[in-house]
Amino acid sequence: MRAAKVFFLTGLGSGLIPFASGTFGSLVGLLLYVVILARLPKLLALLVFAVVFFGAVRLSHESRSLFGEEDSSKIVIDEILGMWVALWGNPLSFWCVVDGFLLFRFFDIYKVEFLKKFERLPGGWGVVLDDVAAGVLANIVLRLMF
Numbered sequence: 001m002r003a004a005k006v007f008f009l010t011g012l013g014s015g016l017i018p019f020a021s022g023t024f025g026s027l028v029g030l031l032l033y034v035v036i037l038a039r040l041p042k043l044l045a046l047l048v049f050a051v052v053f054f055g056a057v058r059l060s061h062e063s064r065s066l067f068g069e070e071d072s073s074k075i076v077i078d079e080i081l082g083m084w085v086a087l088w089g090n091p092l093s094f095w096c097v098v099d100g101f102l103l104f105r106f107f108d109i110y111k112v113e114f115l116k117k118f119e120r121l122p123g124g125w126g127v128v129l130d131d132v133a134a135g136v137l138a139n140i141v142l143r144l145m146f
Contacts, residue, residue, distance in 0.1 A: 005059050006066060008077060015076035023105060025076025029083030030101055037084060038092055053128065054080055060124030071127050078131035082108060085135030089143045100142050107134035 004076050037045050056077040063072050086104040090096050102123040107115065108131055115137075118130040 002066065008055065009059055009063070009066065009075045011076040011080050013076040015072075016034045021073050021076055022079050022108065025079035026083045026101060026105055026108070028076070029080030029086070030097065032080065033084050033087050034092060034097060038087070049081070049084060052077070053132070054093075056081060056128050057124035062126035063127065075127060079108065080137035081128060082131035082138075085132055086142065087136035088139060089125075090139065091146055093146075094099070096142060096146050099145060100138060103141050104135055104136035107137045112137075 007013060014024040014028045015021045016102075017024050037048060040048065059066075060075055060078070064070055064077055066072075067074055083101070083104055085095065085107045086100045090100060111119065111130065111134070115130050115133050118133050119126050121129055
């Protein structure tokens, strides 16, 4: 069971890459969105998002026992979710997806004060919600651009 939790939290293992794990996790999120989530009926895609979201919050709370640290950089399921939010409802054109990726990474890395408040939430909520909020900001900017 531990291996399944680690596989999930590390975004299919992408978080175990020793450098730029958040970027690699975001790429996994982008690929999963384009290949699977965007092709599902909206209601089913929303259900998948909700299941992954609540699973990520719950399991991220266990990060100390799984990785020996709080909010480990190995956990990238939050980047995957943030990437899904960034792309949600936007065109699947090449430039929109590229811009969505770049905007999400920008907002995820250079957190404005608004996003830092989410990061301070207890347990798995703080791990996941700051990236989802970064995805919301990226989504808004993408909608303005496209």
